[in-house]
Amino acid sequence: MKIREIKVREHIESPRKTSKFRSKAIPKPQLVLTGHWLKEAGIESGNTVRIQVLQDRLVITS
Incomplete structure (x- = not known):
């Protein structure tokens, strides 16, 4: 698994x-x-994704 960094x-x-x-x-x-x-x-x-919001973490699942 690669770690990706994204600027907010x-x-x-x-x-x-x-x-x-x-x-x-x-x-x-x-x-x-x-x-x-x-x-x-x-x-x-076009997929719908679910985003779970946790303390200091977002979990994205399709």
């Missing part, structure tokens, strides 16, 4: 344009997973 990006959604929702956008952490290693792990394009 910051994602900022555009605020809504209606006056009711004119709040400032809040940045959120974002992970983008790309690479042939996903296919090697059995994750194909």
Whole structure:
């Protein structure tokens, strides 16, 4: 099993344009997973994956 390192990006959604929702956008952490290693792990394009959130760990299964 190879260990992969992925940088966590910051994602900022555009605020809504209606006056009711004119709040400032809040940045959120974002992970983008790309690479042939996903296919090697059995994750194909269009598949649904499950993500289990644990303390300091994400477990992704297909």
